[in-house]
Amino acid sequence: xxxxxxxxxxxxxxxxxxxxxxxxxxxxxxxxxxxxxxxxxxxxxxxxxxxxxxxxxxxxxxxxxxxxxxxxxxxxxxxxxxxxxxxxxxxxxxxxxxxxxxxxxxxxxxxxxxxxxxxxxxxxxxxxxxxxxxxxxxxxxxxxxxxxxxxxxxxxxxxxxxxxxxxxxxxxxxxxxxxxxxxxxxxxxxxxxxxxxxxxxxxxxxxxxxxxxxxxxx
Amino acid sequence: xxxxxxxxxxxxxxxxxxxxxxxxxxxxxxxxxxxxxxxxxxxxxxxxxxxxxxxxxxxxxxxxxxxxxxxxxxxxxxxxxxxxxxxxxxxxxxxxxxxxxxxxxxxxxxxxxxxxxxxxxxxxxxxxxxxxxxxxxxxxxxxxxxxxxxxxxxxxxxxxxxxxxxxxxxxxxxxxxxxxxxxxxxxxxxxxxxxxxxxxxxxxxxxxxxxxxxxxxxxxxxxxxxxxxxxxxxxxxxxxxxxxxxxxxxxxxxxxxxxxxxxxxxxxxxxxxxxxxxxxxxxxxxxxxxxxxxxxxxxxxxxxxxxxxxxxxxxxxxxxxxxxxxxxxxxxxxxxxxxxxxxxxxxxxxxxxxxxxxxxxxxxxxxxxxxxxxxxxxxxxxxxxxxxxxxxxxxxxxxxx
Numbered sequence: 001x002x003x004x005x006x007x008x009x010x011x012x013x014x015x016x017x018x019x020x021x022x023x024x025x026x027x028x029x030x031x032x033x034x035x036x037x038x039x040x041x042x043x044x045x046x047x048x049x050x051x052x053x054x055x056x057x058x059x060x061x062x063x064x065x066x067x068x069x070x071x072x073x074x075x076x077x078x079x080x081x082x083x084x085x086x087x088x089x090x091x092x093x094x095x096x097x098x099x100x101x102x103x104x105x106x107x108x109x110x111x112x113x114x115x116x117x118x119x120x121x122x123x124x125x126x127x128x129x130x131x132x133x134x135x136x137x138x139x140x141x142x143x144x145x146x147x148x149x150x151x152x153x154x155x156x157x158x159x160x161x162x163x164x165x166x167x168x169x170x171x172x173x174x175x176x177x178x179x180x181x182x183x184x185x186x187x188x189x190x191x192x193x194x195x196x197x198x199x200x201x202x203x204x205x206x207x208x209x210x211x212x213x214x215x216x217x218x
Numbered sequence: 219x220x221x222x223x224x225x226x227x228x229x230x231x232x233x234x235x236x237x238x239x240x241x242x243x244x245x246x247x248x249x250x251x252x253x254x255x256x257x258x259x260x261x262x263x264x265x266x267x268x269x270x271x272x273x274x275x276x277x278x279x280x281x282x283x284x285x286x287x288x289x290x291x292x293x294x295x296x297x298x299x300x301x302x303x304x305x306x307x308x309x310x311x312x313x314x315x316x317x318x319x320x321x322x323x324x325x326x327x328x329x330x331x332x333x334x335x336x337x338x339x340x341x342x343x344x345x346x347x348x349x350x351x352x353x354x355x356x357x358x359x360x361x362x363x364x365x366x367x368x369x370x371x372x373x374x375x376x377x378x379x380x381x382x383x384x385x386x387x388x389x390x391x392x393x394x395x396x397x398x399x400x401x402x403x404x405x406x407x408x409x410x411x412x413x414x415x416x417x418x419x420x421x422x423x424x425x426x427x428x429x430x431x432x433x434x435x436x437x438x439x440x441x442x443x444x445x446x447x448x449x450x451x452x453x454x455x456x457x458x459x460x461x462x463x464x465x466x467x468x469x470x471x472x473x474x475x476x477x478x479x480x481x482x483x484x485x486x487x488x489x490x491x492x493x494x495x496x497x498x499x500x501x502x503x504x505x506x507x508x509x510x511x512x513x514x515x516x517x518x519x520x521x522x523x524x525x526x527x528x529x530x531x532x533x534x535x536x537x538x539x540x541x542x543x544x545x546x547x548x549x550x551x552x553x554x555x556x557x558x559x560x561x562x563x564x565x566x567x568x569x570x571x572x573x574x575x576x577x578x579x580x581x582x583x584x585x586x587x588x589x590x591x592x593x594x595x596x597x598x599x600x601x602x603x604x605x606x607x608x609x610x611x612x613x614x615x616x617x618x619x
Binding site: 059062063064065080081082083084085086087088185186187188189190191192194205 | 336379507
């Protein structure tokens with residue numbers, strides 16, 4: 001059988017996932033010394049690892065060129081798509097939040113509010129659920145600039161520690177939703193390679209559950 | 219100087235494409251194979267309009283999302299759509315022009331459907347679909363007939379590594395109707411099961427008081443595989459109506475296993491798609507190396523009521539374009555090569571064209587050369603890899619190269 005192909009989101013989630021794989025006893029030699037290679041092998045487990053940008057992980061899974069992948073819930077919420085979302089990996093925790101200038105009263109008045117964000121779909125569905133019309137401006141870089149420069153009334157962005165917000169005189173008005181890394185799976189692969197896929201999913205579930213317990217004991 | 223902008227005249231719209239040669243041939247082959255399979259089982263072809271009133275697809279219970287349809291406005295200001303689905307217009311036509319007929323009606327279709335997809339995701343907006351609808355009878359015989367036809371259809375296409383997966387939407391519906399939750403919560407549970415979101419489903423269901431239904435719903439997305447799925451769930455369920463549905467599904471599974479294709483059939487109790495009009499069995503066909511299902515179908519016993527006729531029905535459609543992709547990568551599909559180049563001087567053209575006819579009668583593919591000289595024709599044959607040239611004059615001279 002061909003190897004099961006797993007797409008990882010490059011960067012922090014990749015590091016966390018590699019740590020998880022090592023915990024499972026996989027040989028992660030190639031993942032540590034990857035050089036410029038984009039497709040790597042975990043030879044002992046018949047796995048192939050692909051490194052990609054977050055949204056591309058979803059694209060590869062949807063089209064079935066990768067069987068499973070690790071991607072943040074933020075990307076899933078923004079890009080959507082058809083796949084199975086089988087495990088909450090527990091790492092990469094942060095949240096989407098509505099934030100703006102400190103002391104501001106975002107919901108005051110009836111004027112239309114402008115929101116700057118890298119995540120227009122998340123923003124739209126958040127305000128839709130409130131039945132509120134807002135103007136959404138897509139920003140590619142540091143979203144925090146927009147309210148400071150007077151372009152927007154608030155931002156919807158990923159908040160981890162909140163230190164960037166604080167240092168720039170901004171604060172969280174409201175939490176939108178919690179985020180963590182997820183294991184997603186192509187809908188056909190799960191059926192066609194049931195045994196192999198369930199074995200890996202089972203191992204990961206077990207490891208993640210174990211981590212949760214350790215965390216609670218601390 | 220006036221510059222007229224015609225920047226779109228050289229490209230096809232996103233989500234559409236031209237089908238050339240091998241792809242076109244293979245597409246036609248697949249259509250023909252499916253057609254033959256359906257006709258030999260007593261199904262008759264229907265063609266519905268490419269352009270229909272939007273109302274057909276926005277019936278109360280079974281609406282196709284408006285944003286997924288290509289819409290137009292007719293000269294009277296009425297909303298029209300490019301056919302987004304074949305089953306709904308066939309339900310319309312059965313409930314109108316065929317309402318006096320004896321049932322069952324066995325119909326098949328082979329036509330394109332259009333849908334607006336999110337851009338830049340590599341999806342097709344125009345898809346050729348071929349499928350059957352067995353209308354007017356709601357029993358096990360009908361379900362089995364359609365399932366077997368679906369299996370045979372996939373098998374006949376020459377796809378070795380395919381898989382059929384069956385489920386029953388009634389199992390989920392019975393389970394969820396036993397819970398005291400709001401319609402929004404029901405929808406959220408349904409979505410979590412559909413996307414096999416195990417952790418979030420646990421969280422939601424852990425918040426509900428324990429019951430047999432909750433316990434089964436929790437593991438529903440994991441209930442896929444072979445015979446063992448039935449054993450697992452039967453031990454958990456006491457509700458006789460659910461046991462009856464499970465028994466029904468098990469009997470279908472075992473009937474199909476008798477075809478000698480047991481390893482090709484699996485069960486998934488977690489197929490619970492919202493946009494479906496399905497009310498009973500649901501099934502999907504997969505092939506190895508292709509990331510989406512290429513066949514899907516099920517029983518829809520309430521759709522025809524929306525058009526005023528109380529008939530149940532069951533059917534499926536094959537996504538011909540997906541099948542083309544799956545087969546194109548799997549096998550060599552050569553075009554019929556040109557065997558003979560026929561050349562003549564202008565005064566012998568009529569004789570030469572008759573020679574082309576006589577070759578055609580023998581099943582030999584030939585091409586009449588439009589070259590001005592024999593040298594040019596020989597050169598052309600060399601370029602095109604045609605190994606035989608027939609020179610037509612008073613007699614026919616055959617040159618093998």
